[in-house]
Amino acid sequence: MIYLDNAATSFPKNEVALRRAMEIYLALGASPGRGGYDRAVEAEEMVSAVRREVAKFFNAPAGSRVCFAANATDALNTLIQGLYGSATHIISTSLEHNSVLRPLRHMERLGLQVDLIGFDEAGYINPQDIRLKLRPETKAVIVNHASNVLGTVQPVAEVGDMLRDHGAALCVDASQTAGLIPLDMQKDNISAVAFTGHKSLRGPTGIGALVFGPDFELAPSRFGGTGVDSSNPYQPDEYPMRLESGTQNMLGILALGECLCDLGIPKMKMILDNEMLLFKQLYEALSSLSGVSVYGGHDLRRQVPLLSCSVKGMTAADVGAVLDGDFDIAVRTGLHCAPLVHKGLGTAPLGTVRFSLGPQTTKENITAAIHAMEQIAFSAG
Ligand SMILES: Cc1ncc(COP(=O)(O)O)c(C=O)c1O
Known part of the structure; x- marks a missing residue:
């Protein structure tokens, strides 16, 4: 997974x-x-x-x-x-x-x-x-x-x-x-x-x-x-x-x-910098995909490595199910317990697909996620 x-x-x-x-x-x-x-x-x-x-x-x-x-x-x-x-x-x-x-x-x-x-x-x-x-x-x-x-x-x-x-x-x-x-x-x-x-x-x-x-x-x-x-x-x-x-x-x-x-400021900075490098790759790839809207991530200096997105013609839950079932990728879908954010974004009531990275996320993981989203967006379009 x-x-x-x-x-x-x-x-x-x-x-x-x-x-x-x-x-x-x-x-x-x-x-x-x-x-x-x-x-x-x-x-x-x-x-x-x-x-x-x-x-x-x-x-x-x-x-x-x-x-x-x-x-x-x-x-x-x-x-x-x-x-x-x-x-x-x-x-x-x-x-x-x-x-x-x-x-x-x-x-x-x-x-x-x-x-x-x-x-x-x-x-x-x-x-x-x-x-x-x-x-x-x-x-x-x-x-x-x-x-x-x-x-x-x-x-x-x-x-x-x-x-x-x-x-x-x-x-x-x-x-x-x-x-x-x-x-x-x-x-x-x-x-x-x-x-x-x-x-x-x-x-x-x-x-x-x-x-x-x-x-x-x-x-x-x-x-x-x-x-x-x-x-x-x-x-x-x-x-x-x-x-x-x-x-x-x-x-x-x-x-x-x-x-x-186990954590000090230099270590946290190193972890964040590494995660943000991978995040940038994901953000840029998803932002340029036709039929995919990305929320968050517009200013990488004021960002933690998570983003929300939606795919035109599909519910967030369906995108999450395909990511899980066809690509073995675990993401969170829905309102993420923050309903007013979605009201503001116009993504209520079904919410968004959220990708969030961690210190163990690899370049290969991100490449696989981008590839999966390309296929999903292509099939939906
Ligand atoms: C911004 C924010 N606040 C509060 C919480 C609640 O955290 P917990 O479920 O550990 O109580 C979360 C969890 O997702 C969160 O993202």
């Missing part, structure tokens, strides 16, 4: 990091924060070390909080529902995934006011559109760092800069960029980052986190055992217990830590 669905989840995973994590996990035999004996203390120390690693990865300000979550969706829910009570107005974008849009819609029912700004023909938001929507009571601006439909990387540094005098918190969904494009929370005035471990970080599913600055308060939206302060009938006020209940995903946390340790 030629796997070109890395934006859904990366494949193959970072095997060395996962094996290392498994070895530690098998030897551990204790739950972090759930005992005073040596093994439990050691487990807690390991979890704290991964929290520090996550904070370092995003250059979070001193005293930042890192709360582990099951994935980006979980982290974004913790963020958005955690703003309940303190936020009356939030701005976001129509490039968002449902993991932002649905919690926002849910919160709207509870009285939150939400403004969504659109994107231009190339797939980028304009920070000035955010400025026009800002109100004195705007608490947060939530921006997708890179669209999972178009791959376009959004100008979060510019948004952060613009918000410096306002006080609204910039919150970034880094699901499609963590592991590919560094984010610098301090430099870019970012108050919170939500991410998932199973995409470009090449970790397992089931682990993600929310990182947020020391001045950013969130209310708990889930309640339960925290291992400490058990006589308190209410959720403890202290972080991370305030936002983390129940036994942690220790194996996932260890694996996330190993994957993060």
Whole structure:
């Protein structure tokens, strides 16, 4: 199989990091924060070390909080529902995934006011559109760092800069960029980052986190055992217990830590550069194919290696089925959980065919994908 669905989840995973994590996990035999004996203390120390690693990865300000979550969706829910009570107005974008849009819609029912700004023909938001929507009571601006439909990387540094005098918190969904494009929370005035471990970080599913600055308060939206302060009938006020209940995903946390340790800015740059070389080849070939429309990829300097396309006369699902059945190529088709992007592109309700590359994608894979699309477009035309 030629796997070109890395934006859904990366494949193959970072095997060395996962094996290392498994070895530690098998030897551990204790739950972090759930005992005073040596093994439990050691487990807690390991979890704290991964929290520090996550904070370092995003250059979070001193005293930042890192709360582990099951994935980006979980982290974004913790963020958005955690703003309940303190936020009356939030701005976001129509490039968002449902993991932002649905919690926002849910919160709207509870009285939150939400403004969504659109994107231009190339797939980028304009920070000035955010400025026009800002109100004195705007608490947060939530921006997708890179669209999972178009791959376009959004100008979060510019948004952060613009918000410096306002006080609204910039919150970034880094699901499609963590592991590919560094984010610098301090430099870019970012108050919170939500991410998932199973995409470009090449970790397992089931682990993600929310990182947020020391001045950013969130209310708990889930309640339960925290291992400490058990006589308190209410959720403890202290972080991370305030936002983390129940036994942690220790194996996932260890694996996330190993994957993060394996990546630094130079390595991420090298991975992105290699993937973008192949992406350019795919983008140029598909863009010149008659009957194929390509969405995203118009500015390679502001792009992650994924693109959407459609073939005239065929549904996205049919193109995906032929790629799979006749060419053994795995891609994602449909709306990609981002319905407003397709509304903007005019590709709703059936969506697009999405090709997404990973560090293991080869030149031969891309040549095969181009060849398959040539045949599909030719037969459809
Ligand atoms: C931009 C974006 N945000 C959020 C998510 C949700 O990630 P997860 O399914 O790991 O919660 C995805 C996953 O596709 C995504 O692409």
